[in-house]
Amino acid sequence: MAITATADAASTSPATTSSANTSAVRKKTPQELLRVEGITKVYDGSVKAVDNISLTVATGEIFALLGGSGCGKSTLLRMLAGFEKPTNGKIFLAGKDITDIPAYKRPINMMFQSYALFPHLTVWENIAFGLRRDDMAKPDIAERVESMLGLVQLTKFAQRKPHQLSGGQQQRVALARSLAKRPKLLLLDEPLGALDKKLREKTQLELVNIIEEVGVTCVLVTHDQEEAMTMASRIAVMSEGSFMQVGSPDEVYEMPNSRQVADFIGNVNIFDGVIEEDESDHVTIRCEECLHYVGHGISGNTGMSVGVALRPEKIMLSKEQPTNGYNWCAGEVIEIVYFGAHTTYHLKLDSGKVIKAQELNNTRDLSCGLTWGDRAYAHWNDMAMVVLTH
């Protein structure tokens, strides 16, 4: 549980709905579409893949389930689709209990990780497949398929078979097929997993644009943090069958509620310390390596053991010792990792702890000036940390 800031430090970024900037907080439509109550899935009597999970997703949201392998995210998704039956709990869609309704009757469609396009059917037939099962009139089917093809820009490829398409094209067909029936809920299973990095970036934006254009509510499953953060309006970080934290991407990133979440997303340095001063507008925490001055009040007490989480990009490096008495520490540069756009410095502090600091390479001569073996000072401002109890 995060020690919440008492001052107004919650996400203050303005709510924008520009399609390109999807990580901003979305205007929440109050209408609830999906409600999951106490879902549990137990295998073989003892293995709990999903442990008593509840959540609600509002219409128009893109909700991401983020976690490593075995955390239960795929199982949860499959229960939503209807391929697995929950051991306990209920699922409601638009107020209706769908827990016992089989997959082929649910107004939910899924885009599979491996696309699962029918190899014996053309692109056109693949997209029309679900529509035919609904006994739609032929001209209506044609109209819908054509509009889907236009949506994903594959009109020219309508008569091709899946093996005649590239990976990116196959993915677009899979998307078109899953949207063709105008489902109330769209499920995405690792949508970008099969693509290489360049293609992934491009596709991420296209995917979100299409989803927003259609206006469908999504639940997506991924192990890739970047994917979750760029695409989703809310993220649930999962581990061992339960949710560790649910929130918007910037909430989860900047205000993790536990060491586990802080460590899972991105990189983080965690200092162990004890609260020395506890005031309503600031707190100081004494750690072995340094003294932290946190610029807002927290809901803890003097003497409490806490962890201070500090992300590498919030740390600044210099060769001169900072003048104030807090929020800095000193160490030896033991590693420099060059990423092109930024560089991560590993600093071995006097206490033996190694921290990571990240600097942008905003001039072309890497003029941070530090090299291996140098003595450097890391400093940060008083709003850069998150204080964690566990």
Added chain:
Amino acid sequence: MTNIFNYLRNHIPGRQIVIGVPYLWFLLLAAIPLLIVLKISLSEMESTSVSSMISWTQGWPTIKLNFASYIFLSTDPLYFETYLSSIKYALVTTIICLAIGYPFAYFMARSPKHLQPMLLMLIMLPFWTSFLLRIYAWKTLMVNNGVINNVLISLGIINDPIAMMNTPFSLLVGMVYSYLPFMILPLYANLSKLDVRYLEAAADLGTSPFRTFWLVTIPLSKAGIIAGSMLVFIPAVGEYVIPELLGGPDTLMIGRVLWDEFFSNNDWPMASAVAVVMILLILLPMAIFNKYQSDQLEAKS
């Protein structure tokens, strides 16, 4: 009609039908017949229906088992010799098929990829043409005035025809000939899927090609070797047609014995007893084969 269909569809889960149909089929045609064989082996020729076996005395059923056939089997040394001989021939056939088939499958798997389908087809083509006719063909080849002898004589290599026919030699030729594809196919399937990178790794670690073959290739093709060997050995034990056409009086095969007991002697209990003992002999190899089959099923799921 549709009403019945709908009723079935809604009341009997598909699962039960999909499992039930083949289950009943095999029970009726594979399992029950074997039980009947067992039962008849324990009865007399005149009374071979089930009810005659069970008689009721004072309300308690007593089952009358007639072991005459089995007693005869164990006392007449000819039967024992025949069983032994059948196993020997089957074993020799398996070994020869392995010796010929393994290198063949190995070289075929290492041939250029685009040639392999054609090479495979050429192996399968004889299989698709009648087995009986091909065994008959060997007869024409090996008879005293057969093709082989005629050719050899006309070439001056020999003066008198070699008596090849109706000997253990001709039997083995026929057996190896028929069963060779059954050995080659599983071996080829296994060897063609062998990842070349294992061999490259061995070479990288300093193993000579010869040792790589013995230490890496052969162990990795174990599954294929076992499958092929079982596919040859088990049916070969009870083979009838080949010994009948190509074998002779001194090639004792238990398949012929069974046939003769049934067709010539009309002694059903005896034939059944012969069958039961044959099954007991091949029980272990069959268990190995069944295990291999179900492993294949598991491995790919």
Added chain:
Amino acid sequence: MNKAFGRAWMVMVYIFLYMPIVTLVIYSFNASPLVTVWTEASLRWYVALAKDSDLIAAVWLSLKIAFFSALMSVFFGTFTAFALTRYKRFPGRTLLSSMSSTPLVMPDVIVGLSLLLMLVSLQHWLGFPERGLFTILLGHALLGTAYAAVVVTSRLQEMDGRLDEAAMDLGCRPFQVFRLVTLPLLLPALVSAFLLTFTLSFDDVVLSSFLSGPGYSTMPMVIFSRARLGLNPTINAVATVTIAVVSIAVIASSIYQSRAERQRKREVAQAYSDANQ
């Protein structure tokens, strides 16, 4: 391993396999009734074959039986394959698995004897079936089911399991999934299984002998009884005809398959070059 050695070995095995077949064909054109002494080329044995009503009737019977037993084999074999691949757990699964692989290796004589005894008991009890076409059909169908099950299982295992889920997700009831997605993709395997079981049935001697009744002689039964008595050139003629028909079929299908494969590879390559433009 030495490449030359490998090639020599393969060539020798091929010679071994084809020598009898080639001999059969050559001597079918031999004028002499002594099958193994060549006199001159002649078609007399083919003429004799055309007049051999017993043999021709037997061929006809064999074709009929082979056709229907292949249909039954594919039918039951597909059920078996589905039961074993789609359902991982059910009571008696090991039994079903064993029963379905046993006919693959069990010696023919045992299968024939056991089936016959069972059918005779059935006849005592129910009054039917009479031994004849139907009983032979059953025997061949049993054998064929085991083989068909292997072929179909192999293909089922290769198929992407997600396709079924995708179909259900899009609104297909379970039987529709089978009809619209699984079956079309299974078709090549079903055809393979049909041809395999057809051949097996057409070729069978032992089962037919055990299970047939008076007046029902299959082609292999006729050939077998004649072959036991000695060499007979009409058999050569029948053999050549069979070999010719089968060879043409196999070679044609092989060419067709490799063409289709090449076409497919071309299409896939085309897709990639298209996408990279």
